[in-house]
Amino acid sequence: MRVILLGGPELARAALMLGLDVTAEHPDVALIDLRDPTALSVAAALPPGLPRVVVANPDQRALARALAIPLDRIAASCEPAVLGPLVASAVPPARPRATRVVLVSSARGGTGRTLLVANLSRRIAAHRSTVVLDVTGTGGAAWWLGVTPRPWSDIEGLGLELTAEHLAVVAEEARPELRVIGGAPHAPSVAAALATTRAATGMAELVLVDAPLLADERTRALLELADRSLVLTYPDPASRGAQDVAAMPALAWRIASQAPGSPGRSSPDVFFSLPRDEAALASAIASRGIARGRLGHAYDILAALVTEDMASR
Numbered sequence: 001m002r003v004i005l006l007g008g009p010e011l012a013r014a015a016l017m018l019g020l021d022v023t024a025e026h027p028d029v030a031l032i033d034l035r036d037p038t039a040l041s042v043a044a045a046l047p048p049g050l051p052r053v054v055v056a057n058p059d060q061r062a063l064a065r066a067l068a069i070p071l072d073r074i075a076a077s078c079e080p081a082v083l084g085p086l087v088a089s090a091v092p093p094a095r096p097r098a099t100r101v102v103l104v105s106s107a108r109g110g111t112g113r114t115l116l117v118a119n120l121s122r123r124i125a126a127h128r129s130t131v132v133l134d135v136t137g138t139g140g141a142a143w144w145l146g147v148t149p150r151p152w153s154d155i156e157g158l159g160l161e162l163t164a165e166h167l168a169v170v171a172e173e174a175r176p177e178l179r180v181i182g183g184a185p186h187a188p189s190v191a192a193a194l195a196t197t198r199a200a201t202g203m204a205e206l207v208l209v210d211a212p213l214l215a216d217e218r219t220r221a222l223l224e225l226a227d228r229s230l231v232l233t234y235p236d237p238a239s240r241g242a243q244d245v246a247a248m249p250a251l252a253w254r255i256a257s258q259a260p261g262s263p264g265r266s267s268p269d270v271f272f273s274l275p276r277d278e279a280a281l282a283s284a285i286a287s288r289g290i291a292r293g294r295l296g297h298a299y300d301i302l303a304a305l306v307t308e309d310m311a312s313r
């Protein structure tokens, strides 16, 4: 998405984190930091039809309202996780918004796929209707989301001519606009996994798949349906070996899991780094809820990136 920036370095950093294309030529949206003294005068010269997202202090909100900025386009800070969804929703889609299939996998187990799926789905469902498909047969995602979906054997019993209406019957609602399909104790057949994913696109704007490993035949098949894949990588030697020989899917974002250093975009071949954060994990487990703290903040940003990716294609 093309954005024109009126503000300081904080706004520029947020745009970089969100992968926005910063330009003064034919922008789709203007990002204006009202806390920057020069921004307001330059903003007055922008074309009237250009959608605006503004960052404002509490005492500047009245000013923003006087400039006819709707309340849902006013952010309290330059935080990428806050700005991302506002920017994504400011631009009307050129065509009806297509459902996106986003698949989460990795070269080896225990990298944090299920934790990522649970945390992304909770965050994204606040803005976009979401179906989580657990293709692992472990019921792990459902545990995090506090529901017990019907086992895959029930879905297999419905046959391969599945429709969204069939799936609505076997989906468990975890939150408003967040449903979960696929329970323990067995993983689905390749055919059932494919039929379910296709049908699930008729139920929500995002189909988020907790997939088995890259080497699994279900994952290989589902990658053909995915618009984006998130491949978690882990920095120990055996995992590096597994990653080197694994076939990296097209359209993959490599997500470094449990990485040292700060969250964000860290190196050219890593799209985003998630920190190791035992404390955030312990309290998430205790409340069976979303991770907060440093890890939660990283999930917030990644959720904004996925939302933005959905809006821009």
Ligand SMILES: Nc1ncnc2c1ncn2[C@@H]1O[C@H](COP(=O)(O)OP(=O)(O)O)[C@@H](O)[C@H]1O
Residues within 6 Å of the ligand: 106, 108, 109, 110, 111, 112, 113, 114, 115, 116, 140, 257, 258, 274, 275, 276, 277, 278, 281, 295
């Ligand atoms: N960012 C993290 N910080 C600390 N521990 C983590 C993190 N991500 C994952 N873990 C640990 O790894 C374990 C496996 O995570 P999980 O999401 O179940 O992986 P997968 O689904 O890839 O097998 C979790 O139970 C947790 O103990």
Ligand SMILES: [Mg+2]
Residues within 6 Å of the ligand: 113, 114, 115, 136, 138, 140
């Ligand atoms: Mg898992």
